[in-house]
Amino acid sequence: MKKTxxxxxxxxxxxxxxPFLAFETAAAKPAVINVYNWGQYISDGSDGLLDVNAxxxxxxxxxxxxxTYESNESLYTKLKTGGSSYDVIIPSDYMIARLISEGMxxxxxxxxxxxxxxxxxxxxxxxYDPNNEYSVPYFWGTVGIIYNTRYVDTxxxxxxxxxxxxxxxxxxxxxxxxxxxAAELALGIDVNTEDESDLRAAAELLAAQxxxxxxxxxxxxxxxxxxAEAWIAPYYAGDFITMHRENPDLAFCFPEEGFNLYIDAMCxxxxxxxxxxxxxxxxxxxxFEAAAANAAYTGYGSxxxxxxxxxxxxxxxxxxxxxxDEILSKGVAYLTxxxxxxxxxxxxxxxxxxxASTTSWVTYAVATAAVVIIAAVYLAYRSNKKRKRAxxxxxxxxxxx
Amino acid sequence: xxxxxLASPYLAWMSIFIILPLCAVVYYAFTDSxxxxxxxxxxxxxxxxxxxxxKSIWLALVSSLICLILGYPVALAxxxxxxxxxxxxxxxxxxxxxxxFLLRTIAWVSxxxxxxxxxxxLGKFGISPLPLIRNNGAVVLGMVYNYLPxxxxxVYTVLSHIDPSLIEAAKDLGCNRTQVFLKVILPLSVSGIxxxxxxxxxxxxxxxxxxxxxxxxxxxMIGDVIESQFKTAYNPNLGAAISxxxxxxxxxCIGLMERFSGSEEREALM
Amino acid sequence: xxxxxxxxxxxxxxxxxxxxxxxxxxxxxTGTDLAVFKEFTFSNYVxxxxxxTLIPLLLNSLIVAVLSSVIxxxxxxxxxxxxxxxxxxxxxxxxxxxxxxxxxxxIVTGVSLSxxxxxxxxxxxxxxxxxxxxxxxxxxxxxLPYTILSVMPRVTNMDPxxxxxxxxxxCTPVQAFFKVVIHEILPGIxxxxxxxxxxxxxxxxxxxxxxxxxxxxxxxxxxxxxxKPLPPKIYALxxxxxxxxxxxxxxMNIVSGRADKxxxxxxxxxxxxxxxxxxxx
Numbered sequence: 020m021k022k023t024x025x026x027x028x029x030x031x032x033x034x035x036x037x038p039f040l041a042f043e044t045a046a047a048k049p050a051v052i053n054v055y056n057w058g059q060y061i062s063d064g065s066d067g068l069l070d071v072n073a074x075x076x077x078x079x080x081x082x083x084x085x086x087t088y089e090s091n092e093s094l095y096t097k098l099k100t101g102g103s104s105y106d107v108i109i110p111s112d113y114m115i116a117r118l119i120s121e122g123m124x125x126x127x128x129x130x131x132x133x134x135x136x137x138x139x140x141x142x143x144x145x146x147y148d149p150n151n152e153y154s155v156p157y158f159w160g161t162v163g164i165i166y167n168t169r170y171v172d173t174x175x176x177x178x179x180x181x182x183x184x185x186x187x188x189x190x191x192x193x194x195x196x197x198x199x200x201a202a203e204l205a206l207g208i209d210v211n212t213e214d215e216s217d218l219r220a221a222a223e224l225l226a227a228q229x230x231x232x233x234x235x236x237x238x239x240x241x242x243x244x245x246x247a248e249a250w251i252a253p254y255y256a257g258d259f260i261t262m263h264r265e266n267p268d269l270a271f272c273f274p275e276e277g278f279n280l281y282i283d284a285m286c287x288x289x290x291x292x293x294x295x296x297x298x299x300x301x302x303x304x305x306x307f308e309a310a311a312a313n314a315a316y317t318g319y320g321s322x323x324x325x326x327x328x329x330x331x332x333x334x335x336x337x338x339x340x341x342x343x344d345e346i347l348s349k350g351v352a353y354l355t356x357x358x359x360x361x362x363x364x365x366x367x368x369x370x371x372x373x374x375a376s377t378t379s380w381v382t383y384a385v386a387t388a389a390v391v392i393i394a395a396v397y398l399a400y401r402s403n404k405k406r407k408r409a410x411x412x413x414x415x416x417x418x419x420x
Numbered sequence: 421x422x423x424x425x426l427a428s429p430y431l432a433w434m435s436i437f438i439i440l441p442l443c444a445v446v447y448y449a450f451t452d453s454x455x456x457x458x459x460x461x462x463x464x465x466x467x468x469x470x471x472x473x474x475k476s477i478w479l480a481l482v483s484s485l486i487c488l489i490l491g492y493p494v495a496l497a498x499x500x501x502x503x504x505x506x507x508x509x510x511x512x513x514x515x516x517x518x519x520x521f522l523l524r525t526i527a528w529v530s531x532x533x534x535x536x537x538x539x540x541x542l543g544k545f546g547i548s549p550l551p552l553i554r555n556n557g558a559v560v561l562g563m564v565y566n567y568l569p570x571x572x573x574x575v576y577t578v579l580s581h582i583d584p585s586l587i588e589a590a591k592d593l594g595c596n597r598t599q600v601f602l603k604v605i606l607p608l609s610v611s612g613i614x615x616x617x618x619x620x621x622x623x624x625x626x627x628x629x630x631x632x633x634x635x636x637x638x639x640x641m642i643g644d645v646i647e648s649q650f651k652t653a654y655n656p657n658l659g660a661a662i663s664x665x666x667x668x669x670x671x672x673c674i675g676l677m678e679r680f681s682g683s684e685e686r687e688a689l690m
Numbered sequence: 691x692x693x694x695x696x697x698x699x700x701x702x703x704x705x706x707x708x709x710x711x712x713x714x715x716x717x718x719x720t721g722t723d724l725a726v727f728k729e730f731t732f733s734n735y736v737x738x739x740x741x742x743t744l745i746p747l748l749l750n751s752l753i754v755a756v757l758s759s760v761i762x763x764x765x766x767x768x769x770x771x772x773x774x775x776x777x778x779x780x781x782x783x784x785x786x787x788x789x790x791x792x793x794x795x796x797i798v799t800g801v802s803l804s805x806x807x808x809x810x811x812x813x814x815x816x817x818x819x820x821x822x823x824x825x826x827x828x829x830x831x832x833x834l835p836y837t838i839l840s841v842m843p844r845v846t847n848m849d850p851x852x853x854x855x856x857x858x859x860x861c862t863p864v865q866a867f868f869k870v871v872i873h874e875i876l877p878g879i880x881x882x883x884x885x886x887x888x889x890x891x892x893x894x895x896x897x898x899x900x901x902x903x904x905x906x907x908x909x910x911x912x913x914x915x916x917x918k919p920l921p922p923k924i925y926a927l928x929x930x931x932x933x934x935x936x937x938x939x940x941x942m943n944i945v946s947g948r949a950d951k952x953x954x955x956x957x958x959x960x961x962x963x964x965x966x967x968x969x970x971x
Contacts, residue, residue: 053903058918073742085743086903087914089652096654102808103902104818187551191637194652232637233554241919246723248535290817369653373472373640380471383478390481401607427772430765430834431784437831438790441802444809494702497695509699511939516706518888518935522912523928526920527709527716530724537712537725568706626795629894633916643797650801650899660805663798674793 051082052106052296055094057283058087058238059258060109060158062309062316069312075303081296089237090194092365098123104290106297109157112282113196116147116355124153125287131298134305134323142282142322146352154284155301158257158319161342161350162197162279164272165244165259166251174272177205179251181224186231190243190252193235195368196353197279198225201253204276210351213360222367229371244269257319260336271339273346280350282322445667448660462661469645469662473669476642479556480625483563484571484617490564491571491616496605498572499579510576517569525562525633532558532634554636562630567623571616578612579605614677622670642666710932717925724925734926744911744927751891751907754822758829759837759886765830766837767879770845771871773838792835800899803828807900820902828900829890836889837882844878 054072064070072083088094091114097103098118110118118124129135135155142156166174171185180189180201192198200210202221212218233249241258243249245265259271285301287294303309310323315330320340327341356364452459498509516524531537532553539549552558582605590604628643635641642662649659712724717735721728738744773781791799803824811819852874856866872879894909901910908927915924 051904055903058914084903086906087918089917092654093652096650096652099654100650100656100804100808101817102804102811102820102824105903187554229637234637238918242723245919246535246725248533292818365653365655369648370468372648373469373645380474383471383475387474387478387481390485401610424772424775426768427776427784430769430772430838433765433831433834434784434787437803437806437827438787441799441806442790444805445798445802447809448805490698490702493695493698497699500692500695507943511943512703513706515936515939516710518892519710519932520892520894520909520912520928522894522909522916523713523924524709526916527712527724531709531712533725535725540725565705565709568702622793622795626797628797629913643795646797646801650804656805659801663801667794667798670795670798671793 050080050296051084052293052300053084053086053104054107054300055097055105056085056087056107056109058089059241059261060087060283060313060317060319061085062312066316068316069308071304071309071312074309075300078303079296079299081299083300091196092194098288098290101290104292105288106291106293107285107300108288109283109285111353112145112147112284113353113355115154115284115286117361118286118288119148119153120355123289125289125291125294126152127155127287127301128294128298131295132302132305134302137305137307137324139322139324145282146354147282148284154286155305156282156284156322157304158313158317159280159282159322160319160340161256161273161347162200162253162281163256163259163339164251164253164274165240165262165269166272167244167247167266167268168270169247169268170250174251174270175275177201177253177274177276180253181205181228181231182251183231185251187233188250189228189232190240190249190254191225191228191232191235192253193237193372195364197253198235198368198371199364200279200353202228204274204278207276210277210279211354211356213357215360215363218360218363218367222371225368225371235372241265255319256339256342257317260318260332260340263336273342273349275349277349277351280347280352282352442667445660445664448657449664450661451657453655453657462657465658466661466665469642472640472645473642473665476625477669479560479641480563480621483560483567483624484620486560486564487568487571487620488613488617491568492575492609492613495572495575495579495612498576499582506580510573513569513572521566522629525566525630528558528562528565529553529633532561553634554639556635556639558634559631559639559641562634563620563624563627566627566630567620570619570623574615574619575609575612578609582608618674618677621673625670626666713925714929714932716922717929719922719925722919722922734922735930737921738923738926738930741923744908744923747906747908747911748927750905751909754825754829754907755887755890758826758833758890759883761826762830762833762886763837763879763883766834766882767841767875769834770838770841770875770878773842774845788835788838791832796832796893796895797899799832800828800896803831803896804899818902818904820900822902822905824900824902825897825905825907828896829893832893832896833886833890836885837879840882840885841875841878844875848874 062068062071064073072085076082088097091111094108094110095114095117098105098108115124129151132155138156142159143151148154164174164177164179166179170188171179179185180191182189192201199218199221202224203210203212203217206220206224208217208221233243236243236252238258240249240252240254241262244252244262247266247268256271259269263269263271285304287297287301291297304313305323307323307325310321310326311329313319314321314323314326318336318340321327330337332340449462450458450460452461494513498506498513501509529536533539534549534551534553536553538552542550586604586608587600590600595603625641626643626646627641628647631639631641631644646659646662646666649655649662715727716724718730718732719727720731720733773784776784804820807819807824807827811817848871852870853866856870857863861869892909893907894913897907897910898913901907912924915921
């Protein structure tokens, strides 16, 4: 019995090394790329649409390691922390400019991306990449307010996110840039302000909103809004269309004070070890089939010529995914803030999120101390009593002797 | 004998993967994120997070106590069950532990939400939704749920090793059931209680997922702060500093508890 | 009294299993919301088997768990044998360090290892250091204390004369080791292997800090799923894993119950024991 167990163990140990070796060789093969994208931002084969990553592998033989992030800031953290190399990332405009200025992106070889020609002219020579060297647009979109018409009166302004009637039913962005922009727009401040007092004012407004906020979320917004667990949330227009199809009670508003208009674009970070395969991926994403499937799945605005017209959207949906020029004129782009301003914003945001300053910790401290002291006294009392008893026993024994 | 040499691979491993990482934490905690020079700034700025740290300790303590109150009778019930059934019951207690705690926590979310199962049922009786989620209570519930087995198992192990003749003796000497429990069983199980409390307390104080899912906008725990430093806010130096403080604190707590439980055992042997 | 205890036991078990029942029900639900059961279906299971990412990730998890538990057990057994012959001072120093990963909050262990790996990556100029190797190293590291502590008591209780007797009977030291020593400590090795395997399979927190884009495990993927609308095929996967584990545990319990003639301490409870002993040492 024991002998067989032993042989089994040995066999398992030996077998265990086989995949190890296999993986080492797999890692050495060049045809794998690491793609790092936003969550819910690619057609994954559901809803009868094209599974884009699988189609890419089929067309080129290049395997895709696909993983997702929640915000530009967590993407930045991941890249900056190091240790992981990515071949294709899809940051937003302001983050692209920041990454370029910090030397974290590679220049693309557009000869390997022939489909770049089909990108609309209005998405070229942008502020974040003026000479079209580092990026290829993936999607564009707007930020607005999504609300449940059953519970919330018609929304026209960012102020609705501070409306106490909806206390506990408000969701808020879980990333500093979008959250600050909401507060800044509500205050009538420029979303690209670098002035410290402006940023502080926005942080104060966010802190004031905190007691009303149900939770700070990114893609959990889908579940929360569709099930009416939350009633009002600022989010991206493309995702509204997905939610609206699940729950027709939801409505979308382009706030009158203005709103963010953004472009997310594909880039290759300097840590990439497989630039040509990455460019092939970018090229594939710009092909009509891939772009159309992605646009249909995500609901975001595609920069690829002809895709927008080909989509099956209702009049209402089209008005939100591809708004009129009149509405778009109110959109503002985020620009990269100076290092100092970014730092201030990040630390203010952390304060808002962690609520360090306002937690009434004294009660907790007193209560904790009380419990600890009671436990300590009890245990000390017990061991004291025992010691006495033991001493007494010893004394008795001595006496007896 | 060359048996001694058998430990050398482990000693090497230990120094590389246990001691060196701790040195890395200390190094990060005392250096500046940009310049890489020595600084005390990270340690000083932990001051901002004292309230959160204290609150985390409090919530973890409350969860440990609730685990004790719930877990002790369960352990006792299992220890008193028939021999063959004991094994089965312990299995039942352990099984949930090895299933994804992420998904089990998600299941609690859908139980407790305003539109969740419990409130749906209450709604059928015309009761308006109760605030069951996104408060400290929900976080404590999540921690109790996840870490209760860690309390039951050590207490059970100690209880099942109490010599039944001790209890017989106490009964013969005229103790009633309550007295037997208070004078014999409870004192003999203190070491199990202490080990259970520490096994619940440590993961509870450092959790970040449970507070994220079951907590609301105002129930940040110290684990959340550490996680966000490494995953979103890019400030590993501050994160390392907070980790360092958390670690030192946990070691002090465990050290103290072990001192007590150690002395208890020595006495039990006397 | 006894009845009250029974009631508490049943209530607590219900409390422990309620979410699991809910997840299992969710796997047969046509809707995505756990709170509302729409209609019975197997389509989530179909979707699970069609999924190209979840099953490979499950395999990844298994690979890491098998490798890390086997390596940790080998290293830990050797260490336990060796540590025994150390002087008292040195031995207690080594055991203190060994306890660190166990007492430390998981998040601190994860953070410290990730800092080490990233620093190492910078040192050797490897931008993609995080991946399979780091994940494996981290898992071995947090498994080691458990394996050492489950083998250690066996080593301590081993009668040294057994080995000497074997050598007197003509065994070489190596033969004596494999024929006698291993046999004596085998139960400790097996239980160490089992704890290490389950710990590694289920670990999220430490893996979360040391995984890389090229290699993730199932809990990490589940975590990223819980931040998005959850596809119910995850519940199907959960249900299957639960069923498998249940089957394995029942079989193991029956087997160990038959093999084990001592009254208490089935294999399973022994595992727990060790965990508890660990806290004490």
